Amino acid sequence: xxxxxxxxxxxxxxxxxxxxxxxxxxxxxxxxxxxxxxxxxxxxxxxxxxxxxxxxxxxxxxxxxxxxxxxxxxxxxxxxxxxxxxxxxxxxxxxxxxxxxxxxxxxxxxxxxxxxxxxxxxxxxxxxxxxxxxxxxxxxxxxxxxxxxxxxxxxxxxxxxxxxxxxxxxxxxxxxxxxxxxxxxxxxxxxxxxxxxxxxxxxxxxxxxxxxxxxxxxxxxxxxxxxxxxxxxxxxxxxxxxxxxxxxxxxxxxxxxxxxxxxxxxxxxxxxxxxxxxxxxxxxxxxxxxxxxxxxxxxxxxxxxxxxxxxxxxxxxxxxxxxxxxxxxxxxxxxxxxxxxxxxxxxxxxxxxxxxxxxxxxxxxxxxxxxxxxxxxxxxxxxxxxxxxxxxxxxxxxxxxxxxxxxxxxxxxxxxxxxxxxxxxxxxxxxxxxxxxxxxxxxxxxxxxxxxxxxxxxxxxxxxxxxxxxxxxxxxxxxxxxxxxxxxxxxxxxxxxxxxxxxxxxxxxxxxxxxxxxxxxxxxxxxxxxxxxxxxxxxxxxxxxxxxxxxxxxxxxxxxxxxxxxxxxxxxxxxxxxxxxxxxxxxxxxxxxxxxxxxxxxxxxxxxxxxxxxxx
Amino acid sequence: xxxxxxxxxxxxxxxxxxxxxxxxxxxxxxxxxxxxxxxxxxxxxxxxxxxxxxxxxxxxxxxxxxxxxxxxxxxxxxxxxxxxxxxxxxxxxxxxxxxxxxxxxxxxxxxxxxxxxxxxxxxxxxxxxxxxxxxxxxxxxxxxxxxxxxxxxxxxxxxxxxxxxxxxxxxxxxxxxxxxxxxxxxxxxxxxxxxxxxxxxxxxxxxxxxxxxxxxxxxxxxxxxxxxxxxxxxxxxxxxxxxxxxxxxxxxxxxxxxxxxxxxxxxxxxxxxxxxxxxxxxxxxxxxxxxxxxxxxxxxxxxxxxxxxxxxx
Numbered sequence: 021x022x023x024x025x026x027x028x029x030x031x032x033x034x035x036x037x038x039x040x041x042x043x044x045x046x047x048x049x050x051x052x053x054x055x056x057x058x059x060x061x062x063x064x065x066x067x068x069x070x071x072x073x074x075x076x077x078x079x080x081x082x083x084x085x086x087x088x089x090x091x092x093x094x095x096x097x098x099x100x101x102x103x104x105x106x107x108x109x110x111x112x113x114x115x116x117x118x119x120x121x122x123x124x125x126x127x128x129x130x131x132x133x134x135x136x137x138x139x140x141x142x143x144x145x146x147x148x149x150x151x152x153x154x155x156x157x158x159x160x161x162x163x164x165x166x167x168x169x170x171x172x173x174x175x176x177x178x179x180x181x182x183x184x185x186x187x188x189x190x191x192x193x194x195x196x197x198x199x200x201x202x203x204x205x206x207x208x209x210x211x212x213x214x215x216x217x218x219x220x221x222x223x224x225x226x227x228x229x230x231x232x233x234x235x236x237x238x239x240x241x242x243x244x245x246x247x248x249x250x251x252x253x254x255x256x257x258x259x260x261x262x263x264x265x266x267x268x269x270x271x272x273x274x275x276x277x278x279x280x281x282x283x284x285x286x287x288x289x290x291x292x293x294x295x296x297x298x299x300x301x302x303x304x305x306x307x308x309x310x311x312x313x314x315x316x317x318x319x320x321x322x323x324x325x326x327x328x329x330x331x332x333x334x335x336x337x338x339x340x341x342x343x344x345x346x347x348x349x350x351x352x353x354x355x356x357x358x359x360x361x362x363x364x365x366x367x368x369x370x371x372x373x374x375x376x377x378x379x380x381x382x383x384x385x386x387x388x389x390x391x392x393x394x395x396x397x398x399x400x401x402x403x404x405x406x407x408x409x410x411x412x413x414x415x416x417x418x419x420x421x422x423x424x425x426x427x428x429x430x431x432x433x434x435x436x437x438x439x440x441x442x443x444x445x446x447x448x449x450x451x452x453x454x455x456x457x458x459x460x461x462x463x464x465x466x467x468x469x470x471x472x473x474x475x476x477x478x479x480x481x482x483x484x485x486x487x488x489x490x491x492x493x494x495x496x497x498x499x500x501x502x503x504x505x506x507x508x509x510x511x512x513x514x515x516x517x518x519x520x521x522x523x524x525x526x527x528x529x530x531x532x533x534x535x536x537x538x539x540x541x542x543x544x545x546x547x548x549x550x551x552x553x554x555x556x557x558x559x560x561x562x563x564x565x566x567x568x569x570x571x572x573x574x575x576x577x578x579x580x581x582x583x584x585x586x587x588x589x590x591x592x593x594x595x596x597x598x599x600x601x602x603x604x605x606x607x608x609x610x611x612x613x614x615x616x617x618x619x620x621x622x623x624x625x626x627x628x629x630x631x632x633x634x635x636x
Numbered sequence: 637x638x639x640x641x642x643x644x645x646x647x648x649x650x651x652x653x654x655x656x657x658x659x660x661x662x663x664x665x666x667x668x669x670x671x672x673x674x675x676x677x678x679x680x681x682x683x684x685x686x687x688x689x690x691x692x693x694x695x696x697x698x699x700x701x702x703x704x705x706x707x708x709x710x711x712x713x714x715x716x717x718x719x720x721x722x723x724x725x726x727x728x729x730x731x732x733x734x735x736x737x738x739x740x741x742x743x744x745x746x747x748x749x750x751x752x753x754x755x756x757x758x759x760x761x762x763x764x765x766x767x768x769x770x771x772x773x774x775x776x777x778x779x780x781x782x783x784x785x786x787x788x789x790x791x792x793x794x795x796x797x798x799x800x801x802x803x804x805x806x807x808x809x810x811x812x813x814x815x816x817x818x819x820x821x822x823x824x825x826x827x828x829x830x831x832x833x834x835x836x837x838x839x840x841x842x843x844x845x846x847x848x849x850x851x852x853x854x855x856x857x858x859x860x861x862x863x864x865x866x867x868x869x870x871x872x873x874x875x876x877x878x879x880x881x882x883x884x885x886x887x888x889x890x891x892x893x894x895x896x897x898x899x900x901x902x903x904x905x906x907x908x909x910x911x912x913x914x915x916x917x918x919x920x921x922x923x924x925x926x927x928x929x930x931x932x933x934x935x936x937x938x939x940x941x942x943x944x945x946x947x948x949x
Binding site (some may be wrong): 023024054056058059061062063065066069070073074106109110111112115124592593594595 | 650652656661663664708711712715839841844845846847848850851853854
């Protein structure tokens with residue numbers, strides 16, 4: 021049994037950060053001038069230590085204990101309040117936020133690295149942290165000075181919790197159908213309505229809650245264009261800025277759910293007595309625009325949940341498989357005296373572990389690539405570079421969110437499979453990871469919505485500019501590296517895969533242009549999977565080419581020219597072993613995962629409409 | 637108030653140990669600050685701050701002796717809040733207690749701190765020799781195995797409670813002095829400086845570096861020197877291994893007394909168990925499997941009377 025539940029692959033996090041993306045380029049952006057590699061290495065080590073020692077220990081017990089709802093109050097599991105405050109006090113809430121928000125203005129890609137630790141250590145708690153961070157960022161961007169002064173310091177200090185109140189019982193994905201209304205009496209707005217599935221909507225970790233509520237104002241048009249955004253505190257700030265009068269926001273109950281047991285999912289009732297004061301953010305009827313503004317960031321947050329939990333499950337299963345002795349080597353099946361081996365030696369177990377490794381490292385690379393573009397878009401001096409990077413962010417965000425959460429779930433499934441019965445029982449953490457990760461494909465825009473976003477919005481905006489830029493980037497790389505000494509074959513396969521993806525995109529585009537709406541939408545989810553597969557294959561091969569150069573340098577410096585000495589080197593030296601495995605991982609992904617795109621392309625080309633034909 | 641805190645890097649006690657050629661294989665090992673030294677840094681910070689404010693009442697200087705890579709561990713002490721650092725470069729293999737003590741002594745002469753604060757021992761070698769040696773060389777009073785420290789209001793003396801067999805011993809040392817700290821120094825109320833409110837309770841354990849602290853750490857001065865800069869000719873061990881010694885160094889004897897194992901257990905026990913700190917009056921018992929006489933422990937006679945050097949070499 022592995023020593024610890026919480027295991028981080030800091031080596032791959034560092035690789036993805038410092039070698040996988042052009043981290044040094046960020047240093048040339050003025051706003052990231054403080055982010056040199058040495059400081060960030062120190063930051064990663066300290067963050068890992070903090071999350072391992074302080075946060076991770078509450079996750080398992082918190083899952084078993086769960087949140088409680090008693091006498092109208094929500095109680096979080098033991099230790100959650102202290103842990104939440106420790107995160108805030110140590111500055112781990114929103115490290116990419118500006119200094120006016122109490123952050124350090126660090127690159128988003130660094131925030132992702134720390135976020136993976138936070139999610140991996142305790143997913144339930146990380147949601148509260150992320151929501152407060154998101155709410156603070158939104159207010160900083162759009163709210164009046166008065167609102168900022170009253171709420172921001174409290175949110176940043178972690179004494180008040182921020183929430184996002186969109187969903188209602190009858191309106192989830194179709195957020196325009198909400199029934200919550202806002203009316204104005206004199207200068208004061210009041211809201212009335214009931215919101216459901218509100219994460220951290222009420223709990224005992226903080227002294228106050230700051231709800232960001234979407235509502236229709238009286239004369240507003242129907243649908244999403246008529247939505248306005250309001251700040252609604254649970255307790256109104258008094259003259260000293262502390263929680264004062266109760267503001268008619270009641271938690272009517274919490275959900276009992278499959279995972280994230282330590283996170284309270286609340287039903288919130290606003291204005292039961294018509295006394296719920298609300299404060300308008302920005303302008304009337306612009307609510308959805310403000311929400312979209314922060315959506316990219318929030319979707320990266322959900323991507324993190326996929327990567328962070330999948331990584332935890334894989335790391336645990338891998339450690340377990342190295343220790344669990346069962347059966348003999350396949351070559352010695354008939355020898356009753358054969359030595360019993362660890363299950364990691366069995367080909368089928370190795371295949372499952374490699375699948376997990378490839379997917380975890382691939383999704384991590386995809387996330388960091390996107391976050392890196394976000395940083396360039398925010399920080400580069402050159403306007404053209406900023407625009408191009410922003411286009412890449414727009415294109416990649418729905419892919420990140422849906423691909424990582426779906427494939428991450430698959431990783432947890434395989435982690436349980438590797439561990440067999442022990443993976444299925446609650447004594448080990450992987451079944452918890454599986455339950456906790458499932459929600460990531462549902463909230464923050466379900467994965468079906470992400471696929472629609474990719475197909476309907478991201479492919480069509482600016483006459484397909486986002487897609488063409490991405491395509492050129494990938495084709496350009498494949499062309500530049502097509503004679504690679506070691507990975508020539510895989511890169512050729514990738515180039516064909518890119519063409520295949522491009523042709524499939526055109527097929528769907530043509531259908532749309534011919535006025536066929538139903539068929540492309542039917543194909544949206546498989547198309548997103550195909551997109552994720554080919555982009556991740558590209559990113560992993562990019563990493564493998566870098567790893568190849570580093571490994572060659574080590575072969576030279578260690579004088580390991582033949583395979584025998586190399587094997588010895590890999591056995592002893594973790595660096596060379598890491599690089600060697602990196603190359604094999606990329607190979608595996610191309611042959612075992614990306615090649616499935618051929619099937620998806622065939623499926624899309626087939627124009628099979630049987631699902632639509634189903635009579636219900 | 638100026639405090640010199642010594643810091644050593646050790647292989648991360650939480651890692652699985654790799655054995656190669658009958659010896660510990662340190663290649664690719666992750667190194668961390670020796671846990672007891674981390675406690676010393678925490679104690680020094682508590683002595684030089686007014687808790688709850690950012691006010692500093694003194695200076696904490698971190699001193700490391702080791703390879704260049706050690707800057708990483710030193711920076712993490714700066715990130716905790718220490719003010720500046722000195723690294724004397726040396727090869728881990730060449731350093732024995734005596735050499736390190738000479739270096740600390742030389743740095744003391746340059747820095748003239750009011751207090752030298754050290755971990756009672758490192759969890760790799762588990763020798764528990766350097767603090768006593770330094771006090772001896774400097775002819776300074778010493779208080780080893782301190783589990784609480786109380787700085788007098790006039791800052792001229794320090795009251796230490798020392799972990800001894802069967803309880804604690806209170807001892808007041810005039811400053812300047814050398815003190816080494818034990819596990820319980822990081823309990824919530826173990827360190828008093830007569831400025832922080834006496835009822836203040838710290839979180840248990842050494843503090844975690846805050847994000848702000850981490851980003852500030854790189855701007856804090858870190859002076860790198862060689863032993864020669866201190867007037868020490870070289871850092872080779874003074875006692876050369878005799879015949880058979882090499883083998884003993886490489887092959888861990890299969891004994892319960894093997895110090896590295898106990899040290900690791902000790903550090904791990906700290907990391908894992910919340911209750912341990914409160915329950916065990918003498919944590920040192922973990923490293924001393926069988927009762928031994930006070931004389932054998934070596935330090936007691938030396939430390940009862942203030943100012944005499946260590947007896948144990």
